[in-house]
Amino acid sequence: MRSFQELMARAVGTREKVLAVVAAHDDDVLLSIKEAYAQGLARAILLGDREKIVRLAAEINMDLSSHWIIHQPDPEEASRLAVSLVREGEADILMKGLLPSPVILKEVLHRERGLRTENILSHIAVFEVPGYDRLFFMSDSGLNIAPSLEVKIGMVKNAVALAHRLGIEQPRVAIIAGIELVNPDMPSSVDAALIAKMAERGQIKGCLVDGPLSLDLAVSEEAARAKGVGGAVAGRADILIMPGIDAANVLYKAIGFLVRSVITGIILGAKAPIILTSRADTAKAKLYSIALSSLIVEDGQSEREKPRLVQFGR
Amino acid sequence: MRSFQELMARAVGTREKVLAVVAAHDDDVLLSIKEAYAQGLARAILLGDREKIVRLAAEINMDLSSHWIIHQPDPEEASRLAVSLVREGEADILMKGLLPSPVILKEVLHRERGLRTENILSHIAVFEVPGYDRLFFMSDSGLNIAPSLEVKIGMVKNAVALAHRLGIEQPRVAIIAGIELVNPDMPSSVDAALIAKMAERGQIKGCLVDGPLSLDLAVSEEAARAKGVGGAVAGRADILIMPGIDAANVLYKAIGFLVRSVITGIILGAKAPIILTSRADTAKAKLYSIALSSLIVEDGQSEREKPRLVQFGR
Numbered sequence: 001m002r003s004f005q006e007l008m009a010r011a012v013g014t015r016e017k018v019l020a021v022v023a024a025h026d027d028d029v030l031l032s033i034k035e036a037y038a039q040g041l042a043r044a045i046l047l048g049d050r051e052k053i054v055r056l057a058a059e060i061n062m063d064l065s066s067h068w069i070i071h072q073p074d075p076e077e078a079s080r081l082a083v084s085l086v087r088e089g090e091a092d093i094l095m096k097g098l099l100p101s102p103v104i105l106k107e108v109l110h111r112e113r114g115l116r117t118e119n120i121l122s123h124i125a126v127f128e129v130p131g132y133d134r135l136f137f138m139s140d141s142g143l144n145i146a147p148s149l150e151v152k153i154g155m156v157k158n159a160v161a162l163a164h165r166l167g168i169e170q171p172r173v174a175i176i177a178g179i180e181l182v183n184p185d186m187p188s189s190v191d192a193a194l195i196a197k198m199a200e201r202g203q204i205k206g207c208l209v210d211g212p213l214s215l216d217l218a219v220s221e222e223a224a225r226a227k228g229v230g231g232a233v234a235g236r237a238d239i240l241i242m243p244g245i246d247a248a249n250v251l252y253k254a255i256g257f258l259v260r261s262v263i264t265g266i267i268l269g270a271k272a273p274i275i276l277t278s279r280a281d282t283a284k285a286k287l288y289s290i291a292l293s294s295l296i297v298e299d300g301q302s303e304r305e306k307p308r309l310v311q312f313g314r
Numbered sequence: 315m316r317s318f319q320e321l322m323a324r325a326v327g328t329r330e331k332v333l334a335v336v337a338a339h340d341d342d343v344l345l346s347i348k349e350a351y352a353q354g355l356a357r358a359i360l361l362g363d364r365e366k367i368v369r370l371a372a373e374i375n376m377d378l379s380s381h382w383i384i385h386q387p388d389p390e391e392a393s394r395l396a397v398s399l400v401r402e403g404e405a406d407i408l409m410k411g412l413l414p415s416p417v418i419l420k421e422v423l424h425r426e427r428g429l430r431t432e433n434i435l436s437h438i439a440v441f442e443v444p445g446y447d448r449l450f451f452m453s454d455s456g457l458n459i460a461p462s463l464e465v466k467i468g469m470v471k472n473a474v475a476l477a478h479r480l481g482i483e484q485p486r487v488a489i490i491a492g493i494e495l496v497n498p499d500m501p502s503s504v505d506a507a508l509i510a511k512m513a514e515r516g517q518i519k520g521c522l523v524d525g526p527l528s529l530d531l532a533v534s535e536e537a538a539r540a541k542g543v544g545g546a547v548a549g550r551a552d553i554l555i556m557p558g559i560d561a562a563n564v565l566y567k568a569i570g571f572l573v574r575s576v577i578t579g580i581i582l583g584a585k586a587p588i589i590l591t592s593r594a595d596t597a598k599a600k601l602y603s604i605a606l607s608s609l610i611v612e613d614g615q616s617e618r619e620k621p622r623l624v625q626f627g628r
Contacts, residue, residue, distance in 0.1 A: 129572045145492070145500055178459070178563035186459055188560050215567035216594070223571065226594055246502050247561040249492035253529035254568040257537065258443045280530070280540055 001135045001166050001238075003128055004262060004288050010166070011291035012039055019044040019275075019290065020082040020091035023075055023099040025052035026279070027060065032286035034062040041294050043067050045091055047078040048098075075099040079107040083115060086272045093293045095275040108270060115270040120144075120154030123276070124162060125248075125265035126292060127255045132219065137163065137171075138240040141248035142265060142276060149191050152241060153204065156195065158268040159239045160207045165296040173199075174218035174237035175211025176247070180229055182212065188243030195241075207239075208232045215240070215251070256280075264289040273297065315449045315480050315552075317442055318576060318602050324480070325605035326353055333358040333589075333604065334396040334405035337389055337413040339366035340593070341374065346600035348376040355608050357381050359405055361392040362412075389413040393421040397429060400586045407607040409589040422584060429584040434458075434468030437590070438476060439562075439579035440606060441569045446533065451477065451485075452554045455562035456579060456590060463505050466555060467518065470509060472582040473553045474521045479610040487513075488532035488551035489525025490561070494543055496526065502557030509555075521553075522546045529554070529565070570594075578603040587611065 001007060019036075021029065024046035030053070036042045043066050046053050050071035057064050072078040079099070085091040094115070096104050108115050123142030128135050139155045140147060147155060156173055163171035175192035182193045192211030199209035210233035216223040221235030242248035255263045264285040267274035273293035277286050315321060333350075335343065338360035344367070350356045357380050360367050364385035371378050386392040393413070399405040408429070410418050422429050437456030442449050453469045454461060461469060470487055477485035489506035496507045506525030513523035524547035530537040535549030556562035569577040578599040581588035587607035591600050 131574070141492075145497075176560075176564065178455075178559040183459075186559070215564050216571045220571050223594060242564070243560045245492040245500070246490075246557045247564045250490065250529050250556070250561045250565050251568060254565060254572065257530045257534050258568065258573045260445070280537060 001163075001168060002133060003135060004126075007126075007135065007166070007288065007295070008039070008291050011041055011294045014041075014294055016040055017042040017092040017290075017294050017297055018090070019093050019095045020085045021046050021095045021097050022048070022078045022082045022104050023097035024048040025056060026098040027056050028279070028281070028283040028286060029095070029097045030056050030062055031060055031283040032290060033067070034060060035283070035287050036290045037066055042093070042290055044095075045070060045082075045085060047072050047082050049073040075103050076107075079104045080113070083107040083110070084113065087113070087115060091272075092297045093273050093275060093290070094270075095290070096277070098279070101276055101278075104274075104276070108267075108274060115272060115274075117269060117271055119158060119269035120151055121267055121269040122151075122155040122158045123265055123267050124159055125252055125255075125263055126288070127261055127263035129219075129255070129259055129261055134238060136219070136240060137238060138242060138248065138251060140242065141245060141252040143267060145245045147244065149194060152191055152195060153198070154269070155241055156199075156204055156207070156209065156239070159241070160204075162268055162296055163238060164206060168238060171207045171238045172233045172236050173207050173209040173239040173241060174213045174233050175209065175241045176215055176218060177212035177243055178214060178247075180213050180217055180227070186212075188212065188247075191243070192241075210234060211241075213237070262288065264292070266293055268296075315482060316447060317449060318440075321440075321449065321480070321602065321609070322353070322605050325355055325608045328355075328608055330354055331356040331406040331604075331608050331611055332404070333407045333409045334399040335360050335409045335411050336362070336392045336396045336418050337411035338362040338383075339370060340412040341370050342593070342595070342597040342600060343409070343411045344370055344376055345374055345597040346604060347381070348374060349597070349601050350604045351380055356407070356604055358409075359384060359396070359399060361386050361396050363387040389417045390421075393418045394427070397421040397424075398427065401427070401429060405586075406611045407587050407589060407604070408584075409604070410591070412593070415590055415592075418588075418590070422581075422588060429586060429588075431583060431585055433472060433583035434465055435581055435583040436465075436469040436472045437579055437581050438473055439566055439569075439577055440602070441575055441577035443533075443569070443573055443575055448552060450533070450554060451552060452556060452562065452565060454556065455559060455566040457581060459559045461558065463508060466505055466509060467512070468583070469555055470513075470518055470521070470523065470553070473555070474518075476582055476610055477552060478520060482552060485521045485552045486547045486550050487521050487523040487553040487555060488527045488547050489523065489555045490529055490532060491526035491557055492528065492561075494527050494531050494541070500526075502526065502561075505557070506555075524548060525555070527551070576602065578606070580607055582610075 224235035538549035
């Protein structure tokens with residue numbers, strides 16, 4: 001996958017999806033949905049403060065007649081209802097609007113009525129960098145604070161499954177550490193070596209894995225060559241598995257604020273993709289995350305019926 | 315300090331320094347010394363393989379008559395001699411050429427004949443990013459793997475002393491974590507909160523400190539405003555103290571390979587500045603680290619005598 005442009009082009013070809021949007025009274029959220037609808041990607045069930053939604057939509061000349069509104073200003077109630085809509089198949093994708101992440105995640109993770117599967121949940125960020133020929137996928141800057149080896153393996157599996165959905169048959173996975181050597185004093189390098197060896201032994205499938213690799217050795221063929229680091233991944237990684245949330249967040253923010261490139265992300269591993277962008281993300285980043293989610297929705301039907309829930313809506 | 319250009323302009327005004335360069339037989343190292351000499355910054359005692367040094371110098375049209383060569387191809391012996399030159403005041407700055415860092419560091423850290431002081435040793439990286447109005451100082455991507463709270467405080471003190479030398483009277487120090495909230499499950503955020511409070515109580519002086527801050531909130535006033543994070547540091551940090559080497563290395567490599575901006579660095583806290591750039595760094599990065607070192611050499615004399623060691627040299 002070379003760029004966000006290619007991602008968009010692919011997503012536009014799929015059937016229109018339905019978003020369940022919690023606390024939808026946010027201008028950038030509505031703007032991204034307006035654009036997603038215009039491109040045939042999705043329409044939305046907007047849960048939140050109806051009056052605010054209508055006012056904000058008017059400000060951006062958004063026609064609400066193609067969407068549904070459910071007036072539920074309470075964030076917890078709105079989260080619960082949106083999650084149930086996704087669980088029952090009324091919506092394909094869960095999207096967070098103007099509310100704190102923990103509120104919506106609590107419903108997602110609820111043991112009975114949540115969206116858990118046997119997989120771990122992990123966040124994946126997607127970004128492009130001028131001068132590089134591919135999109136990068138990075139995990140986990142949003143959810144797993146200090147991932148154990150087991151959680152990191154789950155992060156790899158979720159990322160690889162996503163790459164397969166996007167048509168990347170053998171994604172190259174770099175397990176990142178501060179150094180490319182195995183150093184018993186650096187847990188990140190030890191975990192990286194173990195995951196790489198597990199993949200070599202066939203314990204992780206459908207991808208090429210190497211680590212420990214520092215960021216430059218993962219992304220830049222020139223750096224890998226200069227340092228004499230070979231293998232199928234060095235310099236050509238699609239997926240970057242970060243050692244912890246501190247390093248992952250630094251990379252996420254460096255892309256946004258120092259490279260000044262678009263970065264977006266979603267949560268993988270639940271029954272449906274979850275868009276958990278933050279207020280700081282632009283409408284464009286939110287649109288890309290809708291496109292990304294759209295491509296990974298498990299899909300039997302070629303054309304779905306409108307949600308039964310329309311009765312609540314208008 | 316607004317830019318590397320300003321750094322260079324300042325350094326050019328100081329007296330010429332003497333570098334002790336270990337394993338100087340490296341083209342980029344020699345190129346940076348040639349340029350440093352041309353600008354009146356420094357001349358060098360070149361320890362290494364004389365024949366290779368002479369050949370490489372010829373290739374870049376470097377006149378060796380202003381420098382001294384000591385033929386010592388053994389890296390350990392060369393390290394030992396170079397460190398003694400610095401310790402005895404024959405040279406102002408120690409510079410690493412083509413040898414593994416641990417070899418030279420072993421001599422630097424030697425309890426009797428090394429360059430230790432009462433300070434901890436820490437690495438500081440310096441970089442500029444297009445669109446930002448100042449140089450950034452970042453610690454520690456090179457030396458301290460998993461810094462304890464105590465070591466982090468030492469990193470802050472070293473960085474602040476450097477900033478003072480560069481004329482930044484009250485440097486703004488951001489202690490970086492993956493989040494701006496204090497989260498007991500994230501040691502980085504806990505350490506950051508403690509260091510910030512210590513500075514507030516006057517336990518760390520000569521600077522303004524805040525943390526935990528994520529990278530965007532540290533560097534971008536817009537991001538800080540959008541998130542409602544106030545204080546004297548948010549959005550205006552000069553110094554970034556990273557939670558560990560994984561995150562620090564990711565930022566270092568992101569600057570070099572994703573932002574594609576110059577990043578350089580030196581080691582602080584020893585009796586003299588130590589230039590420990592890697593082969594991957596450009597000659598320009600090495601030149602900037604000579605300029606940076608040049609500005610922080612403790613300086614009594616306005617004009618120094620030529621090294622007595624000239625007798626070994628020619």
